[in-house]
Structures are given as C-alpha cells and as structure tokens.
Amino acid sequence: MFDNLSERLERSFKILKGEGKITEINVAETLKDVRRALLDADVNYKVAKNFTDTVKEKALGQNVLTAVKPSQLMVKIVHDELAKLMGGDTVELELKGRPAVILMSGLQGSGKTTFSGKLARMFKSKKNRKPLLVACDVYRPAAIDQLKVLGEQVEVPVYSEPDSKDPVQIALNAIQEAKAKGYDLVIVDTAGRLAIDEQMMNEIAAIKNAITPDATLFVVDAMTGQDAVNTAREFNERLDFTGVVLTKLDGDTRGGAALSIRTVVNKPILFVGTGEKLDAVDLFHPARMADRILGMGDIVSLVERAQEQYDEEEAKRLQKKIQKNQFDFNDFLGQIQQIKKMGNLKELASMIPGVGKAIKDIDIDDNAFKSIEAIIYSMTPQERTHPEILNGSRRNRIAKGSGTSIQEVNRLLKQFDQTRKMMKMVTGSKMAGMMQKMKRK
The missing domain is CATH 1.20.120.140 (SRP54, nucleotide-binding domain)
Structure with missing residues (x-):
C-alpha cells in the first residue's frame, strides 16, 4: 500500500x-x-x-x-x-433509522457487491446489527447469485426478486420485509454504472429518492487513480453521497485517489477494503494512513486487530499454564490460528514501524504457517501435550507424516522450547512486579 x-x-x-x-x-x-x-x-x-x-x-x-x-x-x-x-478526523457512519438503510453506488467492477457482503459482516460481528442484503442489480448476469454466495459466507440473508426488473420496487419491498422480520439494517446493492450513462444515473437517483437511505456510499477502486476522483465528482453531483469507500488498497495502487478524493468532493472516506477476505475492511483513519505513507507503521491498528481476536478467559488460562511451564503444542497451534485470523501477514508486519520498508521486496505467503501446522497435526495427542517425550523415532515419524524433514521438525521443537522459556520468564517478571507493588501498599 x-x-x-x-x-x-x-x-x-x-x-x-x-x-x-x-x-x-x-x-x-x-x-x-x-x-x-x-x-x-x-x-x-x-x-x-x-x-x-x-x-x-x-x-x-x-x-x-x-x-x-x-x-x-x-x-x-x-x-x-x-x-x-485525507479528512483529519476519523468519521463513523451514523445510522439512526429502524431499519437503517445503506445504499451502495459506484462504477462497474469497483467491488461494490463484495463490499456489501463485507459491510454486512462487519456490522453484524462488531455492532451487533441484524442486517439484510438486497440484490438490486437486475442487469449483470449472476449478480444475485454472487450476493447470495456472499450472504451465505457471512451468514446474512439476501432479499431478491429474480423475475423483477424494477430495482426501485425491489428496494422498497426489501425494506418492508426488514420491518416485518425485525432486521435493523438494510444494505442495498445496486448495479454498477458509468457516470456518463444518463439512464442508469437516473435509476439510482430514483432508488435513493424512493427509499431515503440513512447513508449513500460511493464505492471506488483505488487502483483507478485520477479517474476515480473525476467519477466521484460526477456521482456526488447526482447523488450527494454520504461518503466514500476505497477498495483494493492492498493492490499495487499509487494511492492518488485516497489523497485527492476528500478534497475534490468534500466528502469523507469512511471505509477501506484491504484484501480479498470478507473481514478485510477497516474504518478509514487519516492520521494512521499518513503514518503508513511516511513509513511510520500503524501500531494502533495492529493492536486493535489483535484485540478483536482477544479472549480474556483464554488469556488467563494460558497465563496459568505458562507459569506452570505447561504451555504445549495445542496452545501453540491455537496462537497460530489467532494470528491468521488477524489478516494478511505481510500487511500485519508492515504495521510495525520500520518493518514495512525492510520487507517491501519480500514475499510473505499467507501459508507461512503451513509446515508448522502440518508438523503439529502429525503429532499424537500425547505428544502435543508432552513435547518432552519426542525422541528420535517419534520425530522421524512426524517428519514423514507431515511431509517435512527431520531438520524442520527439530528446528520447530527448538523454537517452541525457546518460546516457552521466554514466555515463562516474561510472565514470571510480571508476577514479581505485581508482588512488589502489593508489598509497597
């Protein structure tokens, strides 16, 4: 980025x-x-x-x-x-309607339908909303099917009328459906259109006038550069949208859209898409983005992502095991799963100040943990719980079973042992510090 x-x-x-x-x-x-x-x-x-x-x-x-x-x-x-x-302060959507309605707009191929699914997932998991996705793209082949697939993946229902060619009526019917069934958020996905297509622009303006959404989002592919800014201006003149969504910021983008669009249309950038996965969506933070552009990393966002995966009870359980030197390969595997849920590994590493530049030309595959997981999965339950019993013959069997070498197995065991000692030392020093504070009191 x-x-x-x-x-x-x-x-x-x-x-x-x-x-x-x-x-x-x-x-x-x-x-x-x-x-x-x-x-x-x-x-x-x-x-x-x-x-x-x-x-x-x-x-x-x-x-x-x-x-x-x-x-x-x-x-x-x-x-x-x-x-x-880029806007100064972070701006969050204010959704007051019951149900609240978000209208999606943008060019063909901007990633609007995919982002609708991401938005539904985000509001469901982070804001405890009950969303309903609405398929109002009546022109693109398989558009309804695409939204339904996304809906299944994020476990959000999709309202559609496959035989209708009237997106205004579909949107109105969907809102009635949401009211009847208790959905408190309606996300209306519309057909992609060109700013020069008068008929299509009139159509989305008609949808907006009919449903009076709480928010109208303009979705733009960050990789389209300056064209994105010009298109945003055209759409804003017709729709007076609430804010901008920048997709594909993880690609080989020059970033000009993110730096220009706020000034040209005087509307905030609200969200950014940072990858293909359905959880790869973030609020747009201008100051943090400035940090990243200037190579300063983005520790705050990294910590927030970690906190999303943080389970307080699990952390307490792990701390007790570490103190007793009982941290085992099951726990190690659990920590790997937590890291993988946080997102793209290279992007996570680039949030650490100074690291982004160092790894710019290094390819960090999302499958970086694959061989480690294969080795652990090739262990018996007893071996995972008691790593100390892993003698030579057991290690040979694990190497064959995981499709790795004995050297890789030995390296993992050595790293695991070092990690376990370091974790015990850190938690031990924390406990000592707490004891000292209690004595002083």
Whole structure:
C-alpha cells in the first residue's frame, strides 16, 4: 500500500538531511520533489500544488528547535498536512433509522457487491446489527447469485426478486420485509454504472429518492487513480453521497485517489477494503494512513486487530499454564490460528514501524504457517501435550507424516522450547512486579 509514494517521499526528505536550518531554497527543492512524488502517485495536480504550498508556508514559519533536525520537522509538517488532506478526523457512519438503510453506488467492477457482503459482516460481528442484503442489480448476469454466495459466507440473508426488473420496487419491498422480520439494517446493492450513462444515473437517483437511505456510499477502486476522483465528482453531483469507500488498497495502487478524493468532493472516506477476505475492511483513519505513507507503521491498528481476536478467559488460562511451564503444542497451534485470523501477514508486519520498508521486496505467503501446522497435526495427542517425550523415532515419524524433514521438525521443537522459556520468564517478571507493588501498599 503506497509503497512507491513512501519511497519517493523518503528520498525527498533526504535533501534536508545534514542541513543546519530550513531555508526558502532547500524547502523549495524538497517540496518540488514531494510534488513530483504526489503527481506520480496520481494525485490531482491542483491538490498536490495546494498541499506543497501549505507545507512550504508552515515550514518557513517555524523555528527549528536544536533537538529537532530540519528533515524531522519537515516530516512532521508533511504528516499533519497529509492527515488533514485525507479528512483529519476519523468519521463513523451514523445510522439512526429502524431499519437503517445503506445504499451502495459506484462504477462497474469497483467491488461494490463484495463490499456489501463485507459491510454486512462487519456490522453484524462488531455492532451487533441484524442486517439484510438486497440484490438490486437486475442487469449483470449472476449478480444475485454472487450476493447470495456472499450472504451465505457471512451468514446474512439476501432479499431478491429474480423475475423483477424494477430495482426501485425491489428496494422498497426489501425494506418492508426488514420491518416485518425485525432486521435493523438494510444494505442495498445496486448495479454498477458509468457516470456518463444518463439512464442508469437516473435509476439510482430514483432508488435513493424512493427509499431515503440513512447513508449513500460511493464505492471506488483505488487502483483507478485520477479517474476515480473525476467519477466521484460526477456521482456526488447526482447523488450527494454520504461518503466514500476505497477498495483494493492492498493492490499495487499509487494511492492518488485516497489523497485527492476528500478534497475534490468534500466528502469523507469512511471505509477501506484491504484484501480479498470478507473481514478485510477497516474504518478509514487519516492520521494512521499518513503514518503508513511516511513509513511510520500503524501500531494502533495492529493492536486493535489483535484485540478483536482477544479472549480474556483464554488469556488467563494460558497465563496459568505458562507459569506452570505447561504451555504445549495445542496452545501453540491455537496462537497460530489467532494470528491468521488477524489478516494478511505481510500487511500485519508492515504495521510495525520500520518493518514495512525492510520487507517491501519480500514475499510473505499467507501459508507461512503451513509446515508448522502440518508438523503439529502429525503429532499424537500425547505428544502435543508432552513435547518432552519426542525422541528420535517419534520425530522421524512426524517428519514423514507431515511431509517435512527431520531438520524442520527439530528446528520447530527448538523454537517452541525457546518460546516457552521466554514466555515463562516474561510472565514470571510480571508476577514479581505485581508482588512488589502489593508489598509497597
């Protein structure tokens, strides 16, 4: 995500390294390079120029403290302005209707139907909503089937009328169905359309006027770059949408849409799609995105993802086992499953400050744990619970059963033993610290 832009901006800041102070000359040179980097990332020219003009004004108006280098000050100013450019504060949807209604709009192929499924899953699992998906794409072959498949995967019902060609009436009927059956959220998936297609634009405007949704979302593929911004402007003029959804931010995108769209349409980016999995959706946090663009990682989002998988009772149980040195391969396997639920491994690693750049050209496969899991699954229940009984003949059998080598089995056992000792040491020091506090009281 934004790898090329991050690299270019880092090179730009190097112009100021070694400089004793910020001057009009070195700032102009740095920002000229920053503007080029933004334009190469497909940022709107006017947006890029206004951005660098603002940064220049703020940089020249500040005195550099002796403890802060000019390049560090410039990074801080660029970070704050990037966050402001993308909206400043995080904006959450306000859904007050009963049922609340969300209307999805966007271009053909923008990922609207898939995102409808992701949104239903998110509101169901994180907001305790009872959603109903509505299939109003009456033109695309298999559109209804696609939404039904997604509905099954996220365990959310789908309302459809396969024989009807009237999306306005389908949407109205679906809302009545939701009221009758107690659904408190209706997500209306519509047909993809082109901004220049007057008939289709009139149709979605008619749907909006008929159902008066709590929110209208414009879904846009981040990889379409500057075209996405122009299309957003056209849609906003017709629909006055609530906010923007950026999909495919995990792809090889230059990121220009994310940096331009907020300024051009004056509507917030609400959500981002970060992968193919149905849980790969996040609220859009401008400041955190600025962190990532500037290579600072995103520890807050990493912690939030971990907390989503966190089970307090399970953590207490594990802590007791670790203290008694009883942490076994069943527990180890459970921890691997928790990490896998958090999302794409490379994306998770890139949230750690400094790691993103280091692993930019390294391919971290989501199957990275596959051989470890195969080894553990090849153990008997007794071997998983009592790793100390794993002698040479047992290790040979496990290697054959898992399709790995004896060296890989030995390496895993050594790593497991080191992990167990380290965990015991950490929990032991925590307990000692707690005891000291209690004595002082």
